Amino acid sequence: MEKNFNIIIKGVGGQGIVTLVAIIDQAAFLEGYDIKSSELHGLSQREGSVEAHIKFGRKVYSPLVYKGQADLIIGQELLEGLRSIGLAGSQTKFLIDTFYLPFIGSAKEQEVLDELNKLPKDNLILVKASEICREKLGKEVVSSVYLLGYAVNKKLMPLKKEFVLRALKNVIPEKYLDLNIKAFEIGYAN
Amino acid sequence: MKKEILLGNEAIVKAALASGVSFVSGYPGCPSAEIGDEFGKIAKENGIYAEWSTNEKVALEAAIGASFSGLKSLVNMKSFGINVCSDSLLPLAYTGTKAPMVIVVADDPSCWSSAQTEQNSRAYAYLSHIPMLEPADPQECYDFTKLAFEMSEKFNTPVILRTTTRVNHQKMPVIINPNDKIQISNQVQNPNFKFGKFVKNPRQFCTMPPRVLEMKAELLEKTEKIRAFAERSSINPIRKPSASNGASKFGIITSGVAHLHALEALDEMGLKVPVFKLGFFYPLPENKITKFIKGLKKVLVVEELDGYLEKEIKAITKDTNPKLEIFGKGALSEIGELDSAKIGLAIAKITGKKFKVSNASLSIKNPPRRYPKLCQGCPHLYTIAAIKRIAPDAIFGGDIGCYMIAGYPPHNTQDFEFSMGAGLGISHGVSKSTNQKVITLMGDGTFFHAGIPALINTVYNKSNPLLIVLDNRITAMTGHQVNPGMGKNLMGESAEELKIEEIVRACGVKNIKVLNPSNIKELDATIKEYLEKDEVSVIVCKLICALLAKRQTAAKE
Numbered sequence: 001m002e003k004n005f006n007i008i009i010k011g012v013g014g015q016g017i018v019t020l021v022a023i024i025d026q027a028a029f030l031e032g033y034d035i036k037s038s039e040l041h042g043l044s045q046r047e048g049s050v051e052a053h054i055k056f057g058r059k060v061y062s063p064l065v066y067k068g069q070a071d072l073i074i075g076q077e078l079l080e081g082l083r084s085i086g087l088a089g090s091q092t093k094f095l096i097d098t099f100y101l102p103f104i105g106s107a108k109e110q111e112v113l114d115e116l117n118k119l120p121k122d123n124l125i126l127v128k129a130s131e132i133c134r135e136k137l138g139k140e141v142v143s144s145v146y147l148l149g150y151a152v153n154k155k156l157m158p159l160k161k162e163f164v165l166r167a168l169k170n171v172i173p174e175k176y177l178d179l180n181i182k183a184f185e186i187g188y189a190n
Numbered sequence: 191m192k193k194e195i196l197l198g199n200e201a202i203v204k205a206a207l208a209s210g211v212s213f214v215s216g217y218p219g220c221p222s223a224e225i226g227d228e229f230g231k232i233a234k235e236n237g238i239y240a241e242w243s244t245n246e247k248v249a250l251e252a253a254i255g256a257s258f259s260g261l262k263s264l265v266n267m268k269s270f271g272i273n274v275c276s277d278s279l280l281p282l283a284y285t286g287t288k289a290p291m292v293i294v295v296a297d298d299p300s301c302w303s304s305a306q307t308e309q310n311s312r313a314y315a316y317l318s319h320i321p322m323l324e325p326a327d328p329q330e331c332y333d334f335t336k337l338a339f340e341m342s343e344k345f346n347t348p349v350i351l352r353t354t355t356r357v358n359h360q361k362m363p364v365i366i367n368p369n370d371k372i373q374i375s376n377q378v379q380n381p382n383f384k385f386g387k388f389v390k391n392p393r394q395f396c397t398m399p400p401r402v403l404e405m406k407a408e409l410l411e412k413t414e415k416i417r418a419f420a421e422r423s424s425i426n427p428i429r430k431p432s433a434s435n436g437a438s439k440f441g442i443i444t445s446g447v448a449h450l451h452a453l454e455a456l457d458e459m460g461l462k463v464p465v466f467k468l469g470f471f472y473p474l475p476e477n478k479i480t481k482f483i484k485g486l487k488k489v490l491v492v493e494e495l496d497g498y499l500e501k502e503i504k505a506i507t508k509d510t511n512p513k514l515e516i517f518g519k520g521a522l523s524e525i526g527e528l529d530s531a532k533i534g535l536a537i538a539k540i541t542g543k544k545f546k547v548s549n550a551s552l553s554i555k556n557p558p559r560r561y562p563k564l565c566q567g568c569p570h571l572y573t574i575a576a577i578k579r580i581a582p583d584a585i586f587g588g589d590i591g592c593y594m595i596a597g598y599p600p601h602n603t604q605d606f607e608f609s610m611g612a613g614l615g616i617s618h619g620v621s622k623s624t625n626q627k628v629i630t631l632m633g634d635g636t637f638f639h640a641g642i643p644a645l646i647n648t649v650y651n652k653s654n655p656l657l658i659v660l661d662n663r664i665t666a667m668t669g670h671q672v673n674p675g676m677g678k679n680l681m682g683e684s685a686e687e688l689k690i691e692e693i694v695r696a697c698g699v700k701n702i703k704v705l706n707p708s709n710i711k712e713l714d715a716t717i718k719e720y721l722e723k724d725e726v727s728v729i730v731c732k733l734i735c736a737l738l739a740k741r742q743t744a745a746k747e
Contacts, residue, residue: 012560025195025361035195036327036450037361040302048562061454063327063360063447066531068548079557086556089548104600105558115554 001033004057005158006065010084011076011144012047012101019171020074020144021052026167027159028056038063047101049080072156074147076129077101079112093123093156097143099130125156127190133183142183149187161188193363198353199224201328201364202294205335206264207236208370209290212385213256214240215249217639218668219268220303221358222296226266227669230680242671242680245610245639246271250278250293257287257348258395259386262339269297269309270609274640276314281397282348283318284405286412288394289386290342292335293320296353299494299527303355305594306609308525310495311352315472319409321416322350322471323425324446325357329364330425334469336370337425345416352471354494356447356527417473425469428482431462439487440541443479445471445499448492448528455534459545474502480510488540491518494528561598568592569733570631570660572707577629577658578603580717585620587630589613592667593660596631611640614657618644621653627721628655635665635673637690642697648726649698656720657728659690662735670738694728701727708733 007024011017021037028035033056040050053065068089074096075081081096088094096116100109107115116124127150129143145168151157152164164184172180196204202225206214214233216226226242233240239256243249246267253263265275272279272295279293295311298304315322321341325334331353338349397405420426441464444452449467456463466482468474483489483503491500500518507514521536522528534545564571570593577586578601588594588607597604606616617630632641637659648655665671672678677687691704701723703716713731720727734742 013562021361022195029193029195029363035362038356039359039361040355047560047565049560060362061457062450062530063356063362064451064527064529066529066534066547069531079560082554082557083560085554091548103560103563106560107557112557115557118554 001057001158004055004060006069006071007054007157008065008070008073008084008087009052009054009076009144010073010080011050012080013050014047015050015076016141016144017050017052017076020148021054022171023145023148023164023167024054024157024159026170027164028054030163030166031159033057034060036060036063047103049083051084072151074144074151076144076147078109078116079106082112082115090120093125094119095125095127095147095151095156097129097147098126099140099143125154129187132186132190136186137179137182139179142180145180145183146187149184150190153188153190191365192368193365195361196328196332196364197224198325198328198331198358198360200228201331202335202351203228203232204366205332205370206292206339209262209336209339211262211264211339212238213253213261213263214238214266215243215252215263216266217243217246217249217271217274218665218671219271219296220668221298221355222266222268222294222353223668223671224358225264225294226680227671230682233681240680242665242673244674246274247278250275250282253291253293254278254282256386257289257291259388260289261386262289263291264294265291266294267296269295269304269311270306271295272311272314273309274610276317279314279320280318283320284397284402284409285395286346286409287342287348288346290339291348292338292342292351293348294351294353296355296358297495298355300355305590305607308495310498312471312498313496315350319413319472320348320350321345321473322352323469324352324471325469326447326449326467327357327360328362330469331357332364332366334425337423341416341419345412345419347412347416354446354527360447413473417475420470420473421475421477423470423475426475426478427467428478429465429467431464433462439485440489441466441482441486442490442492442537443468443482443499443503444492446494448494448533451528451530452492452533452537454530455537455545458530458534459537459543461537461541461543468499471499474499476506479503479506483507483511483514486511486514488515488517490521490536490540491516492522492528492533493518496524562595564592564595565736567736567739569662569707569731569736570596572710572713572733573631573658573660573731574601574603576707576710576713576717580714581627581629581721584627584629584721585617587613587617587620587628587655589630589632589636591633591636591660593631593633609640610636611644614641614644614648614655617655617657618648618651618653621648621655622651629658629717629721630655631658631660633665634659634661634663634675634690635671638674638688642693645694645697645699645726645728652725654723654725654727656717657726659694659728659730661690661730661732662738663732664735664738666735666737670735690730691728694730699726699728701725702730703728704730704732706733707731
C-alpha cells in the first residue's frame with residue numbers, strides 16, 4: 001500500500017463505534033501496518049454524534065484525518081454519514097447505513113437522501129445494515145460489524161478477511177463472538 | 191519487543207504499574223476517567239489501593255498523605271480538576287514529595303466533552319513551579335509516565351503529566367520493554383494496604399512562616415536543577431534532516447499531539463526542516479532552545495490553545511537571536527484543536543511552499559446539529575418537565591452532569607451553568623438579589639463533590655432557592671462511577687451509604703422531601719409548595735439511572 005488509508009466512522013452514541021475502531025485497528029495491526037486512531041467518549045455518547053478516525057499504512061504520524069483526506073467514510077446513520085462531508089475529497093467512498101434516527105430540528109429523511117445523492121454515483125453506497133441485522137440476527141447493534149464485512153468484501157478498505165476475523169476473535173468477548181462473526185459474514189456475503 | 195494496541199489512558203495505567211505505583215486517587219471526568227476505572231478493576235489483584243475521591247482536592251490530598259507515608263501515588267483528573275485541587279497543589283510544590291507522585295491532568299481542546307471553558311492547564315506549571323510533561327501519543331504516555339515517576343523520585347517533586355483528549359483517547363501499538371514488569375510488592379500480603387510509614391518531618395511537611403519563604407527558595411533552586419535535567423533529557427528531541435530542501439533557516443518547535451500533525455504536514459509537503467519537540471513544558475530547556483534557533487531566520491511554534499511556548503521562546507530569542515521571526519498564534523488558532531491541514535497551511539504561508547487540501551466541489555449542506563439527549567427512561571426527564579410545567583417563569587440553575595442537557599433543545603431549561611456545585615452558589619446570589627423564583631438542579635455526584643458548602647451558605651446567609659437533587663444513584667455522565675451515596679467504593683467494597691437528605695438536614699435545611707420523580711403529582715405539588723417558602727428548600731428526586739437499571743437487569747438474567 002503506497003499511501004496511508006484513512007477511515008472516518010460516524011454515528012450516534014451507543015452504536016458500537018468504539019468496538020468497530022478496536023476491530024479495524026487490530027486487523028490492520030495484524031496485517032503489519034502502523035496504525036493510529038482517535039475516538040471520543042463522554043457526553044457525546046448520549047445519542048449525540050460520534051466520530052472516530054482510523055489511519056493505517058507504512059508510517060502514521062497524526063491520529064486525525066484532515067479535510068479531504070478520508071478514503072472511506074462509514075456512516076452508521078443516514079444523517080451522520082452526511083455530517084462528515086467536510087473531511088471528504090473526490091476520492092472518498094461513503095458507506096452509509098440507511099438507518100435513520102431523527103431528532104427535533106433534524107432534516108427529513110428524503111432531504112438527507114437528496115443531499116447524499118449529490119455525491120458522485122460511484123462514491124455512495126447505501127446499505128440497510130441495521131435493518132438486515134435486526135431481521136436476521138435480532139440485534140441492530142452489530143450493524144457496524146455488518147458494514148465492516150461489506151466493506152472488506154467490496155474492497156472499500158484494504159484489509160484481508162482472515163485478519164479481520166482474527167481481530168474479531170481478539171477484540172469481541174466470547175459471549176458475543178458468534179453474533180459478531182455472523183453479522184460480519186452476512187455483510188461480507190451481500 | 192512486544193507491541194500492544196493501547197489507548198493513551200491504558201498506557202498510563204500500565205506504566206504506573208511498571209513504576210510500582212501503590213496508591214491511586216482521582217475524580218472521574220472525560221477524557222481521563224478510564225484511568226481510575228481501570229485501576230478500580232485491577233487494584234486488588236495487584237495489591238494497589240485505588241479510590242474515587244469526593245473531589246479532586248481531596249484526591250490530591252489523599253495522595254499527599256500517601257506520599258508522606260512513603261507510597262508511590264498517581265492522581266488522575268480532567269482539566270477542571272486541577273482548579274479544584276489547586277489550593278493544595280501549590281503548597282505541595284513547596285513541601286515536595288516523599289515518595290514519588292504523578293498527577294495526570296487531561297485537557298480537552300475543542301471541548302469535545304467539556305462544559306465550562308476550553309481550559310489550558312499548562313498555566314498551572316507557572317503558578318505552582320511543578321514540572322510538567324506533555325506526551326503526544328500512547329507510546330509517550332507510557333514512556334513519560336515512567337519518566338515522571340523517576341523524576342519525582344530523583345527530585346522529590348510531584349510531576350504533572352498534561353494530556354489532551356486526542357492523547358488520552360488515541361490508540362496505537364505501544365512498545366513495552368519486556369523488563370517492565372508490574373511491580374507487585376509485599377503489599378499483596380497486606381489486605382489493609384497499610385504498608386507505608388509516616389515519619390514525622392514537620393520541617394518538610396508544614397508550610398508556615400518563616401520556613402515557607404525558605405521553602406520557596408529551595409523550590410526555585412530545585413526548578414533550576416530540573417531545568418538542567420530537561421536540557422539533557424531525551425524527551426526533547428531535535429529531528430534534523432541531513433539536508434533541508436528549499437526551506438532553509440526555517441524550523442519548527444512543537445508540543446503534544448500537534449507535533450504529530452506537524453510531522454504529517456511536513457511529510458505531505460515533502461519538506462525537510464528541523465523540528466524540535468518539547469516533551470517538557472516546564473521547566474523549559476532554555477539552552478537547547480537557544481542552540482536550536484541559532485542560525486534560523488523563521489520559526490513556527492506549534493502548540494494547541496494559548497501561545498505559552500511562543501511567549502517563552504520570544505523571550506529567549508530577544509537576547510540570543512533578535513532578528514528571528516517567530517510565528518505562533520498569528521498563524522495557528524488559539525481556539526480548538528489543531529490538525530495537519532491547519533499546520534500545513536501555516537507552514538505553506540511562511541515558507542512559500544504548497545500544502546494541498548482537497549477542495550472537492552460538493553455543494554452539500556451541513557446537516558443540523560444533533561445534541562446529546564437524555565436517554566430513554568431517564569429519571570431527569572420527569573424533573574425537567576415538572577419545573578418547566580409548574581414554574582415556567584422561574585430562573586433555572588444548571589450544574590455539571592447529564593442534566594445539563596436541560597440546556598439543549600427541546601428542554602431549554604437552564605439559565606446559567608458554570609462549574610461543579612456552582613448552580614446553587616450562583617442561585618444563592620440571584621435569590622439574595624431579586625424576588626424571582628430560583629430552581630437549581632444538581633446531581634448526586636456533584637452534591638458530594640462541591641454542593642454541600644453552597645448549601646450551607648444558603649442556610650447561613652438566608653436565601654430561598656429551591657434545590658432539586660437528582661439522585662440517580664450513580665455518577666452517570668462520566669461513565670458510571672461509584673459515589674458516596676451508593677454504599678460501595680471503587681475497590682468494590684461496601685461502604686457507608688450516605689443519605690443526601692440526612693446531610694441536607696444536618697446543614698440546617700427545614701424543607702426537605704425525598705420522592706420518586708415518576709410520581710408526577712407529588713413532584714408537582716412539592717415544587718409548588720416549596721417555591722412559596724422564605725428559606726431554602728430541597729427536593730431529592732431519587733430514581734435510578736435508566737442505563738444502570740437496564741444493566742442491572744441484564745446482569746441478573
